[in-house]
Amino acid sequence: MSILFILLFFTLTLTQAVGQQQQVPHIISPEVMNDNSVVFRLRAPNATSVIVNGTFPDARKEMTKNAEGVFEYRTTPITPDMYTYTFSVDGVKATDPSNNIVVRDGSHIESRLMIPGGITEVIDVKDVPHGKLSAVWYPSPTLGKTRRMMVYTPPGYDTSNESYPVLYLLHGAGGDEEAWVSRGRTNYILDNLIAQGKAVPMIVVIPNGNASATSAPGETPLSIRLAQDAGAMAQAGAMVGSSVPDGIVKDIIPFIEANYRVKANKENRALSGLSMGGYQTQMTSNAYPNTFNYIGVMSMGLMSTMGEYNKDNHIAQLKALQAANPKLYWIACGTTDFLYQSVLDLIKLYDEIGFKYIYRESEGGHTWNNWRLYLSEFAPMLFK
Amino acid sequence: MSILFILLFFTLTLTQAVGQQQQVPHIISPEVMNDNSVVFRLRAPNATSVIVNGTFPDARKEMTKNAEGVFEYRTTPITPDMYTYTFSVDGVKATDPSNNIVVRDGSHIESRLMIPGGITEVIDVKDVPHGKLSAVWYPSPTLGKTRRMMVYTPPGYDTSNESYPVLYLLHGAGGDEEAWVSRGRTNYILDNLIAQGKAVPMIVVIPNGNASATSAPGETPLSIRLAQDAGAMAQAGAMVGSSVPDGIVKDIIPFIEANYRVKANKENRALSGLSMGGYQTQMTSNAYPNTFNYIGVMSMGLMSTMGEYNKDNHIAQLKALQAANPKLYWIACGTTDFLYQSVLDLIKLYDEIGFKYIYRESEGGHTWNNWRLYLSEFAPMLFK
Numbered sequence: 001m002s003i004l005f006i007l008l009f010f011t012l013t014l015t016q017a018v019g020q021q022q023q024v025p026h027i028i029s030p031e032v033m034n035d036n037s038v039v040f041r042l043r044a045p046n047a048t049s050v051i052v053n054g055t056f057p058d059a060r061k062e063m064t065k066n067a068e069g070v071f072e073y074r075t076t077p078i079t080p081d082m083y084t085y086t087f088s089v090d091g092v093k094a095t096d097p098s099n100n101i102v103v104r105d106g107s108h109i110e111s112r113l114m115i116p117g118g119i120t121e122v123i124d125v126k127d128v129p130h131g132k133l134s135a136v137w138y139p140s141p142t143l144g145k146t147r148r149m150m151v152y153t154p155p156g157y158d159t160s161n162e163s164y165p166v167l168y169l170l171h172g173a174g175g176d177e178e179a180w181v182s183r184g185r186t187n188y189i190l191d192n193l194i195a196q197g198k199a200v201p202m203i204v205v206i207p208n209g210n211a212s213a214t215s216a217p218g219e220t221p222l223s224i225r226l227a228q229d230a231g232a233m234a235q236a237g238a239m240v241g242s243s244v245p246d247g248i249v250k251d252i253i254p255f256i257e258a259n260y261r262v263k264a265n266k267e268n269r270a271l272s273g274l275s276m277g278g279y280q281t282q283m284t285s286n287a288y289p290n291t292f293n294y295i296g297v298m299s300m301g302l303m304s305t306m307g308e309y310n311k312d313n314h315i316a317q318l319k320a321l322q323a324a325n326p327k328l329y330w331i332a333c334g335t336t337d338f339l340y341q342s343v344l345d346l347i348k349l350y351d352e353i354g355f356k357y358i359y360r361e362s363e364g365g366h367t368w369n370n371w372r373l374y375l376s377e378f379a380p381m382l383f384k
Numbered sequence: 385m386s387i388l389f390i391l392l393f394f395t396l397t398l399t400q401a402v403g404q405q406q407q408v409p410h411i412i413s414p415e416v417m418n419d420n421s422v423v424f425r426l427r428a429p430n431a432t433s434v435i436v437n438g439t440f441p442d443a444r445k446e447m448t449k450n451a452e453g454v455f456e457y458r459t460t461p462i463t464p465d466m467y468t469y470t471f472s473v474d475g476v477k478a479t480d481p482s483n484n485i486v487v488r489d490g491s492h493i494e495s496r497l498m499i500p501g502g503i504t505e506v507i508d509v510k511d512v513p514h515g516k517l518s519a520v521w522y523p524s525p526t527l528g529k530t531r532r533m534m535v536y537t538p539p540g541y542d543t544s545n546e547s548y549p550v551l552y553l554l555h556g557a558g559g560d561e562e563a564w565v566s567r568g569r570t571n572y573i574l575d576n577l578i579a580q581g582k583a584v585p586m587i588v589v590i591p592n593g594n595a596s597a598t599s600a601p602g603e604t605p606l607s608i609r610l611a612q613d614a615g616a617m618a619q620a621g622a623m624v625g626s627s628v629p630d631g632i633v634k635d636i637i638p639f640i641e642a643n644y645r646v647k648a649n650k651e652n653r654a655l656s657g658l659s660m661g662g663y664q665t666q667m668t669s670n671a672y673p674n675t676f677n678y679i680g681v682m683s684m685g686l687m688s689t690m691g692e693y694n695k696d697n698h699i700a701q702l703k704a705l706q707a708a709n710p711k712l713y714w715i716a717c718g719t720t721d722f723l724y725q726s727v728l729d730l731i732k733l734y735d736e737i738g739f740k741y742i743y744r745e746s747e748g749g750h751t752w753n754n755w756r757l758y759l760s761e762f763a764p765m766l767f768k
Binding site (some may be wrong): 087136 | 426427428429430431432433434471473475476477478479481484485486487488490491493496498500504508509510511513514516517518519520530532542599601602603604605606607643686734741
């Protein structure tokens with residue numbers, strides 16, 4: 001019975017997919033060519049213009065329509081890595097219907113492109129032991145909510161009796177607790193680094209950094225979403241102030257240390273974040289200088305040019321942190337990052353006051369390519 | 385500093401979102417009106433035609449373009465529930481750029497619509513204790529792979545010393561281990577049923593039912609994906625034969641019972657699945673009559689009309705299952721399901737041989753609305 005049964009189901013699936021349209025030849029998109037150029041294709045006989053946008057260089061190109069109504073564009077060779085892309089079909093953003101992998105960072109919902117080689121040896125799913133990735137709800141008395149976070153436990157956690165160190169990892173503005181998974185590939189990066197002997201087994205905790213939110217959009221109660229939609233700026237406002245640092249140190253860390261086998265001391269805690277999360281990393285480690293032994297600030301520098309910044313207070317906090325003598329204070333930024341100057345300003349201040357740090361400068365800008373790279377470099381420096 | 389800091393980030397986010405386009409007024413889509421009709425909107429000044437497709441009745445409608453280039457369509461009132469929809473923009477499928485919730489079942493990547501009331505009291509995220517949802521990798525000697533499944537542990541699992549019963553829950557053709565989460569809402573359905581006292585706390589295990597696959601597309605190693613893309617039918621072929629039942633009973637159940645606090649006996653095991661998973665449920669409970677005490681077949685009947693079906697063998701299996709006396713054998717189908725007749729054929733056969741079952745007939749067809757409804761009715765009957 002097998003073949004007919006299969007055909008029945010696949011016919012159904014296909015029928016649902018193409019709807020009342022005629023069935024048409026299969027399209028491959030994206031197709032990675034031997035030289036690592038990529039061909040994107042989209043069947044759109046009724047469209048006038050299709051543009052491919054993406055996170056690889058030289059994106060935002062007009063595609064060319066052939067006689068069959070298929071738009072096509074071939075890129076120049078692309079460095080092996082993970083990228084995301086969308087089509088703009090007569091001005092409307094669309095993911096690639098030929099590609100069933102979609103990744104999300106906040107409201108950025110995009111198709112995924114993986115070009116084998118290079119850093120994909122660290123960020124792709126490999127045939128190595130895999131840790132467990134869990135969506136965990138926890139009480140946040142500080143924020144008055146039950147909130148959701150992602151927790152990675154390393155391979156062997158469930159069968160060992162060992163206790164583990166913990167990395168707390170913060171996302172950027174517009175993102176949520178799923179960003180470091182969906183686009184950040186945190187669990188696979190850790191799986192691979194641990195399998196390669198480059199990182200020690202550790203737990204990674206990825207909170208939601210939007211203080212007025214409980215959880216990622218699809219996991220948020222409808223009543224809260226409707227209220228958020230009515231006041232998006234009010235929601236955003238909650239990302240500043242003491243609520244995020246307090247939420248991490250007073251709510252999340254005690255929950256993790258009560259519910260997981262954790263080495264519950266400063267020597268075994270790390271904190272890192274990108275962009276807004278890099279700011280929150282600074283705020284949190286400045287406010288709680290004795291809590292983290294490893295601090296990683298990605299793509300975020302000094303925010304002195306705005307509002308109520310008080311340099312004396314900042315320096316006083318940094319001196320307290322310096323006195324606490326964290327083992328690593330790591331700053332990473334790309335040279336074309338729009339926050340690059342703020343990072344130069346931050347390290348200039350640190351130099352002025354003799355605050356110790358390691359600075360990692362990369363090519364590129366405010367991108368997930370850089371943040372995955374940074375995580376793949378930061379994690380191996382931890383807990384050794 | 386707070387407000388300017390926020391504006392910086394949101395300006396950045398917005399700039400990334402609209403790219404080089406001019407900034408345009410905010411659009412709300414979907415908008416649920418007081419009468420539960422829904423207004424869909426899409427800004428597409430350069431598009432000729434936009435159609436809204438969806439899983440609600442009377443979908444597939446041409447939207448009307450207004451003077452500002454915004455296409456709009458207002459539905460008739462829709463029964464409260466979760467639905468999915470996409471736009472067809474000059475013939476190209478696109479999710480709704482104004483809606484940051486996208487759900488996936490296999491290659492069906494669609495925007496989510498939640499209309500409050502009715503069954504959303506069971507399927508929406510509510511302010512109740514939440515279980516933990518984990519992506520777990522396990523060895524499958526039967527299939528020669530390390531594979532991924534989703535495991536729901538109920539509220540309190542991590543802090544209690546109790547052992548729990550287990551429901552094994554199977555997806556349909558084209559889907560994977562994420563379908564019962566993304567569109568099936570399994571974790572929230574269980575959270576709510578448990579909080580309402582309607583279901584006993586249980587573990588739910590959601591395997592990947594495609595025997596040649598390891599995991600959902602985005603979680604599959606690139607090397608395996610490329611091989612799969614080259615032979616999609618070969619992959620599909622593996623869903624038949626004994627590999628799926630054996631993979632469940634010989635690989636998954638022992639793994640779960642070794643790694644979770646489980647009541648490891650027939651009385652505390654349930655098996656259910658939809659469509660292809662309903663077929664796999666039949667195959668598995670027929671082949672292993674003493675393993676499950678609760679069996680739920682959703683939207684799938686007798687496959688006697690195809691291929692190598694042997695009625696005598698089928699009846700012999702059913703008699704062995706009948707002799708094992710499972711506490712519940714539940715069959716559910718919608719009256720407009722394309723497999724409705726196959727279900728009538730199945731229950732006719734069961735009646736002929738005196739095989740006991742309970743039949744639940746609903747309105748509607750081969751839809752997630754029905755499968756969520758069925759899960760919300762099946763789970764409360766288990767382990768009591």
